Amino acid sequence: MQWFDALIQGILLGGMYAQYALGMALMFGVMRIVNISHGDLVILLSLIGISMASAWGIGPITVMVALVPLAVLMGWVLQKAVLNRVVGSDPLPSLIATFGLSLALQNLMLQIWSANSRSLPGGGIESRSIEIGGIYIGLLPVIVLVVATGLTWGLDLMLKRTRFGRALRAAAADVEAAAMTGINPRQVYAVATAIAVGILGFAAVFQALRSTVAPADGGAQLIYAFEAVIIGGMGSVWGAFAGSMVLGIAQAIGFRIDPGFGVLAGHIVFLIVLATRPQGLFGKA
Amino acid sequence: MSAVLSTHGLVARYGDFQALYGVDAEVAAGEAVALIGANGAGKSTFLRAIMGLLPVASEMVRLNGAPVGGTAPERMVAQGVAIVPEGRRLFTGMSVEDNLRVAMDQAARVGAKGGWTLERLHQLFPILKEKARIPVQSLSGGQQQMVAIGRALLCQPKVLLCDEISLGLAPKVIREIYAALPEIRAQGTAIVVVEQDVGLAKSATDRLYCMLEGRVTLTGRSAEITREQIGEAYFGAGHAVV
Amino acid sequence: MTDTSLSPAAVLPEVTVHRQTLSGRIALTLAALAVAGLALMPWWASTGTIRMVLELCCYLAVAQMWNLLAGYAGLVSVGQQAFMGASGYALFVMAQTFGIDPFLAIPISLLVPAILAIPCYALLHRLDGPYFSIGTWVVAEVFRLVASNMGWLNAGAGMSLTVMKQYSAFERNIAMSFLCAIMVLLTVGGSYWFLRSRYGLALIAMRDNPVAAASQGVNVARLRFLVYVAAAVGCGLAGAVYFMAQLRINPPSAFDPRWSNVAIFIVMVGGIGAIEGVLIGTLIYFIAERWFGAYGASYFVVLGILTLLVALYARTGIWGMISKRWDAPWFPIRRRLVDTNR
Numbered sequence: 097m098q099w100f101d102a103l104i105q106g107i108l109l110g111g112m113y114a115q116y117a118l119g120m121a122l123m124f125g126v127m128r129i130v131n132i133s134h135g136d137l138v139i140l141l142s143l144i145g146i147s148m149a150s151a152w153g154i155g156p157i158t159v160m161v162a163l164v165p166l167a168v169l170m171g172w173v174l175q176k177a178v179l180n181r182v183v184g185s186d187p188l189p190s191l192i193a194t195f196g197l198s199l200a201l202q203n204l205m206l207q208i209w210s211a212n213s214r215s216l217p218g219g220g221i222e223s224r225s226i227e228i229g230g231i232y233i234g235l236l237p238v239i240v241l242v243v244a245t246g247l248t249w250g251l252d253l254m255l256k257r258t259r260f261g262r263a264l265r266a267a268a269a270d271v272e273a274a275a276m277t278g279i280n281p282r283q284v285y286a287v288a289t290a291i292a293v294g295i296l297g298f299a300a301v302f303q304a305l306r307s308t309v310a311p312a313d314g315g316a317q318l319i320y321a322f323e324a325v326i327i328g329g330m331g332s333v334w335g336a337f338a339g340s341m342v343l344g345i346a347q348a349i350g351f352r353i354d355p356g357f358g359v360l361a362g363h364i365v366f367l368i369v370l371a372t373r374p375q376g377l378f379g380k381a
Numbered sequence: 382m383s384a385v386l387s388t389h390g391l392v393a394r395y396g397d398f399q400a401l402y403g404v405d406a407e408v409a410a411g412e413a414v415a416l417i418g419a420n421g422a423g424k425s426t427f428l429r430a431i432m433g434l435l436p437v438a439s440e441m442v443r444l445n446g447a448p449v450g451g452t453a454p455e456r457m458v459a460q461g462v463a464i465v466p467e468g469r470r471l472f473t474g475m476s477v478e479d480n481l482r483v484a485m486d487q488a489a490r491v492g493a494k495g496g497w498t499l500e501r502l503h504q505l506f507p508i509l510k511e512k513a514r515i516p517v518q519s520l521s522g523g524q525q526q527m528v529a530i531g532r533a534l535l536c537q538p539k540v541l542l543c544d545e546i547s548l549g550l551a552p553k554v555i556r557e558i559y560a561a562l563p564e565i566r567a568q569g570t571a572i573v574v575v576e577q578d579v580g581l582a583k584s585a586t587d588r589l590y591c592m593l594e595g596r597v598t599l600t601g602r603s604a605e606i607t608r609e610q611i612g613e614a615y616f617g618a619g620h621a622v623v
Numbered sequence: 624m625t626d627t628s629l630s631p632a633a634v635l636p637e638v639t640v641h642r643q644t645l646s647g648r649i650a651l652t653l654a655a656l657a658v659a660g661l662a663l664m665p666w667w668a669s670t671g672t673i674r675m676v677l678e679l680c681c682y683l684a685v686a687q688m689w690n691l692l693a694g695y696a697g698l699v700s701v702g703q704q705a706f707m708g709a710s711g712y713a714l715f716v717m718a719q720t721f722g723i724d725p726f727l728a729i730p731i732s733l734l735v736p737a738i739l740a741i742p743c744y745a746l747l748h749r750l751d752g753p754y755f756s757i758g759t760w761v762v763a764e765v766f767r768l769v770a771s772n773m774g775w776l777n778a779g780a781g782m783s784l785t786v787m788k789q790y791s792a793f794e795r796n797i798a799m800s801f802l803c804a805i806m807v808l809l810t811v812g813g814s815y816w817f818l819r820s821r822y823g824l825a826l827i828a829m830r831d832n833p834v835a836a837a838s839q840g841v842n843v844a845r846l847r848f849l850v851y852v853a854a855a856v857g858c859g860l861a862g863a864v865y866f867m868a869q870l871r872i873n874p875p876s877a878f879d880p881r882w883s884n885v886a887i888f889i890v891m892v893g894g895i896g897a898i899e900g901v902l903i904g905t906l907i908y909f910i911a912e913r914w915f916g917a918y919g920a921s922y923f924v925v926l927g928i929l930t931l932l933v934a935l936y937a938r939t940g941i942w943g944m945i946s947k948r949w950d951a952p953w954f955p956i957r958r959r960l961v962d963t964n965r
Contacts, residue, residue, distance in 0.1 A: 130753035132701075181935050187752035191699050192891055193934035199884055200927030203920040259486040266472045266483045273470035276432060278458035278487030278536055315880070319764065322757040326750070360768040363761055367746060370758075374749040 101231050102348045108234070110344025111241030112306065114337045115299035116321035117328075118244075118251060119292030121336035124325070126268040126288045127183050129190045131174075133198035135317030137293055140201060141167055141300030142309040143209050146216050156218050156301055164297035171293025175286040183285060198314065205311035216304035240302045247295055248337040255333070264288055316359075323366040329379020338378050384443075385410045385571050386431070386462065386540045391441045391450075393430040400426040402595040408540065413562060413572040415582035415603065418592035419615060424575040425467050427592070428542045432464050433457050444540075459491040463538035467545055467575075469529040471517040478513040480528055484535035495537025496568060502531045505561050523554035530558065534565065541565060543574045547581060559585050579611055593617055642819070643955060650953030658812075662804035665796040673796055673803075677868050680803045681861045683905045684810040685882055686889040687898065688857040691814055694896035695826045696850040697833060701883045702759030705743075705766045706736035706855040707862025708877030712770060714863045715782045715872050720775070725786055726798060729863045736859030740852045748847070760880075767878035781873025784866075802864045810857045815898055817853075818956050822846065827956065830896060858882075888926050891933045894942025898954045903941050 116138065123129055131137075144166070145159045154162075178197065182189035224235040255261035267274040267284045275281055303309060303317075320343060328339020343362050350361020369377060384407035393401040401423050408414045416424045430437050433452045442450035444460055452460070472480050481499065488495075503510040506527040512520060517528055526546055533541055547555040555578075562585055566572060576582040582589055583603045591599040591614040599606065599614030643651075661680065664673050685703060692698040713732035718725040747758045771779045787795060817823055828836040829843055837843045866872045885908060893904020915922045933940055939947075946952065 124753070128752060130757060132757075178931070178935065187756075188693060188697075188699055188895075189934050189938060191701075191753050191756050192887065193931050195701065195887060196891075196927045196930030196932075196934060198927070200924045200931065203923035203927065206920040207924070259490070262475070262479055262483050262486060265475055265479070269472040269474055270470050272434065272454075273466060273472065274483070275454040276434075276458065276464050276466055276470070277484050277532060278455050278491065279483070280453070280455045315760070319757065319761055322754065323761065326754065354772075356768075356772050360765065360772065363765045363768070366761065367765070370746050370749060 097230065098352065099349070102352045103345055104231055104233060105237075106345030106348030107341055108237035108241055108344070109348055110324075110341035111237065111244040112299070112302060112340075113320050113324050113343055114244040114248060114340035115240070115295060115302065116317050117324035117336040117340050118247060118333055119295045120321045121325045121328075121333055122251070122288055122292045125331060126264055127179070127285055128185075128187070129179060129183060130187075130194070130322070131179070131289075131292075132191065132194040132318065133201055133314070134194075134296075134321060135319075136198050136201040136205070136314035137167075137170065138296050138300050138303060138317050139309050139311060139314045140205060141170075141297055142216070142304040143205060143214065143311070145301055146214050146304055146309075147209075149216055156216055156221070156305055159216065160298065160301045163300055164294055167297030167300070168290045168294035171290035172286055174293065175282075175289035179289060180282050180285060202311055202314060209311060211310060211312065213308035213310040214304070215308045216301065218305045222305050236302075236305060240306065243298055243302070244337070244340070247298065248333050251291070251295075251333045260284070260287060320362070323362060327366055327369045327377060329376020331379060335376060335378045339376065342377065384408060385445055386573075387443045388427075388431065389441055389443065391427070391430055391437060393426055393435045393437055395426075395435070400595055401430060404592075404595070404597055406590050406597065406600075408571040408573055410539070410571050411566050411569050412588070413566055413574065413586040415586040415589040416573060416575045416592060417577075417579055417582050417589060417611070417615070421594075422592040423595040424592055425544055426595075428464060428544050428573070428575060431457075431542065432462065455487075458487065458536050458538075459493065461493065461495075461537070461539035462542065463533040463536035463540070464542040465526075465529045465533045465544060465546055467548075469525050471525055471528055471532070473516075473518050475517060476514050477509055477517055477520065477528055480517050481509075481531050481535055484532045488535060488537045493537040495534075495539070495570075497534045497537055499535075502534060505564060506531060523550050523558070526550060526554075526558060530561065538570055540571045540573065543572065545575055545577065547576065547578060555581070579608075579615075591615055644952065646951035646953060647955040654812075654953075658804050658808055661807060662801050664800035664803070665793060670792065670796060673800060674868060677799055677803045678865065679905065679909050680807050681865045682882075682885055682889065682908065683901065684806050684861040685858055686886040686893075686905060687810050687814055687901045688854040688861075689883070689886040690890045690895060690898075690901050691817075691850055691857075692854045694890065695818075695830045696847045697830070698847060698851060699753075699756045700759040700854075701756050701880070701887070702761070702763035703854065703858045703886065704862075704878050704880060704882045705759070705763035706740065706858040707865070707882060708763075708766055708770065708872075708874070709739055709862070710736050710859030711862040711866035711872050711877050712776055712782075714867060715784055716776070718786050719782060719784060722786070725784065725867065729802070729860075729867070732863050733856050733859050736855040736862075737852055740855035743855075744848055744851045748844075763878050763880070767874045770874040770877065779874060781871060781876075784870045784872075787867070787870055799864075799868050802867070806860055806864050809860060811898060811901070813857075815954050815956075818898075822849075823956060826850070884923075884926070888930050890940075891930050892940055894940030894946075895938070897942045897946070899946075899952065900940050900942035902953075907941075 120130065120134055123131060141163055145163050148154060148162060149159050178193055179190065182193045218236065222236050225232045226235060255265060263279045263284050266277065267279055267281050271281050324339040324343045325336050327342050328335035328337065342365065346365040347358045347362040351358030387407035388404055390403040390405060391401055392403055404427060416427065418424050429435050431442055433454045437450040439448040439450040444462065449457065449460065472483065508524055509527055509531060512524060517525060520528065530546065546558055559581065562572060574582065574586065586603045588601065589603045589606065590597050591611060593614065599610060664676065689700065689703060692700050710732040713735040714725065714728050717723040717728040717731060743762050747755055747762065750758045770776050776782065818826065825836065825841040825846055828839065828841055829846060833843050889904035889908050890901055892907055894900025937944065
């Protein structure tokens with residue numbers, strides 16, 4: 097029973113990680129770029145959300161409505177001002193640029209919000225839970241998982257069915273051929289990054305509701321997103337979703353064994369997958 | 382007949398290596414011209430330079446008289462120049478239909494009109510209808526070439542550039558593909574084909590240009606140019622004497 | 624026609640291969656003096672200065688290792704602190720737990736990063752481009768978490784190097800100064816020697832174009848692996864020296880990502896793919912740290928933005944801009960053919 101409970105909690109935790117991982121999978125898929133400031137952007141958005149909530153006395157849903165468009169805008173600006181200049185076959189420039197951005201963002205947040213941990217008051221939603229057969233399931237984690245599933249489904253549908261999705265897949269397959277078919281790659285990239293960071297707007301609210309956030313937490317979120325993408329297998333958004341579940345379960349079970357072992361258990365599963373199935377659990381070889 | 386696309390002293394280089402030394406060429410609406418020459422003569426570079434994939438000065442390429450040299454490829458496509466690139470360059474992992482739809486999407490976005498539809502394309506290459514849902518990478522070489530041509534046509538081009546569309550294909554398939562050219566021309570589309578097979582180039586086009594080491598060494602009406610003239614232009618004067 | 628005019632030797636001008644330049648000779652002399660100065664620190668510097676110089680030399684060493692990885696082998700690591708902490712802990716365990724002489728323990732402790740680097744690379748090289756970088760970070764996190772959970776490393780509380788009390792302060796200063804000089808000699812001097820060797824030629828070919836280098840017979844995979852292990856050992860040496868001087872080690876300090884942050888700043892701002900760049904970058908970092916270090920977070924904001932700007936607008940850093948204008952390398956690596964008849 098205890099292990100079944102850990103499994104459930106792990107899946108719920110995976111819902112949170114999926115919200116970080118989707119954007120990373122999308123950006124890497126189309127541009128071969130990893131944005132090192134990915135996690136810092138989540139934290140920045142969370143802190144902005146917390147400040148908005150306390151300044152204007154607004155609830156989490158209103159915060160989300162304000163934060164997601166802001167996140168989309170941030171992604172757009174990030175691509176136009178930074179990433180479009182460093183996208184290319186050499187991974188170094190994009191890594192260094194986003195690394196510098198990460199360092200600057202982290203310390204900027206430290207200046208503005210101090211090193212303290214904060215959280216977003218959810219008006220009681222964060223502590224409500226449902227009991228099913230002796231297992232208590234938090235309402236908020238269920239909402240997080242449902243939203244994560246919805247985002248994954250929506251993103252997958254967009255990639256498969258829409259004009260933009262086809263353009264994005266074409267640019268991911270062969271960017272020069274895409275341009276020779278009339279696609280403006282930089283435009284596609286800007287929208288892709290806007291979507292990737294926009295998803296972080298949802299993640300930011302849920303992260304701040306579920307637990308606390310502090311300026312130095314971004315690195316951990318980046319690592320979880322990365323592990324989820326690699327475990328799941330690159331190349332599909334459902335792969336990233338499934339990888340998030342595996343990572344969440346590994347951490348939850350590890351945590352049951354020993355509280356100091358939770359995060360480490362996730363890393364170990366990641367390393368095992370890398371050693372035995374480098375294309376990911378659900379990826380094609 | 383006025384040229385729809387023309388180059389004027391087109392010069393292009395890859396870094397320190399100069400690949401084109403002042404090429405003048407033109408093609409009129411509904412006309413088909415061939416570009417022949419040995420490997421490394423600069424034929425593909427010529428097409429890439431027109432498409433804006435290499436930095437060139439704006440006056441060096443003119444479309445309906447307007448300078449367009451160095452314009453980004455996606456804007457060249459929007460202005461009516463499409464290319465069937467060397468090696469086909471299809472979007473791997475996507476179905477035949479999605480590959481074609483990418484071009485249709487972009488043509489719709491910029492409001493390009495040219496009369497090419499999926500249905501007309503299916504009449505031209507019936508196999509593409511049959512294979513619509515198949516991932517492009519599992520098609521045969523000839524079928525892939527048809528997708529590449531179809532993709533370019535759905536960009537609704539006024540000028541269609543074809544880079545070695547017969548390369549590596551069986552003679553029967555080559556005939557099938559070249560048989561489509563008259564219908565494309567009938568639309569008023571100008572065609573530039575880069576072709577290794579001189580006989581094929583002569584029979585399928587109105588005029589031809591022969592290139593050698595980045596320069597045009599011979600030009601004229603395809604039907605009137607003799608094998609000897611081509612041999613001389615193809616390999617340079619030194620070889621022709623022998 | 625005579626025979627000689629047909630032979631290629633007579634057609635080609637007589638040449639000799641020149642590898643050293645005037646600027647190189649001056650720089651080499653200055654570098655030798657600087658290393659000697661480091662070794663003799665106890666006789667001219669205070670204990671405080673020695674500590675400061677030692678820390679700076681550790682940054683220099685780690686930055687040069689990062690330069691080898693990212694600037695030549697194309698391996699962008701953000702987790703070299705893994706190997707610093709590993710050898711640091713190895714030193715403490717050997718000296719403190721097993722009573723091995725601490726100075727003897729330093730060279731032995733370098734075996735730990737060397738051995739750990741092998742499985743790490745075996746796993747990480749499967750990751751594509753930018754994912755490799757995040758992978759190195761995960762490895763550093765794994766090391767930190769393992770150290771935090773291990774009883775015989777005293778878990779989260781860390782360890783102290785009390786055995787050093789057997790030496791007087793002056794003796795310790797002498798030892799640390801010598802270690803510092805050796806570390807700089809091995810990491811920076813060693814890199815220079817390596818880059819001038821035939822491996823260096825292959826490495827430079829690989830930096831310029833890995834595919835072309837491979838087609839010319841350079842075993843790119845093996846060379847990358849060798850550089851990764853060498854960089855792990857170099858960072859391990861810096862870690863051992865640094866934590867010996869600190870006399871204390873705990874998981875957050877042993878595996879502090881700050882080392883990567885600073886190394887990347889130094890190399891990118893100074894100039895990637897050149898030893899001169901690392902020296903310039905270290906100097907800039909040193910001055911910035913002294914003048915602005917007290918500003919804490921805002922100082923790191925500026926460091927981060929500078930790194931970002933260099934990546935966007937000046938990829939070759941300060942040394943890249945200098946060497947474009949003046950061709951006077953301090954550590955010449957190129958081979959020049961000079962016509963002896965002229």
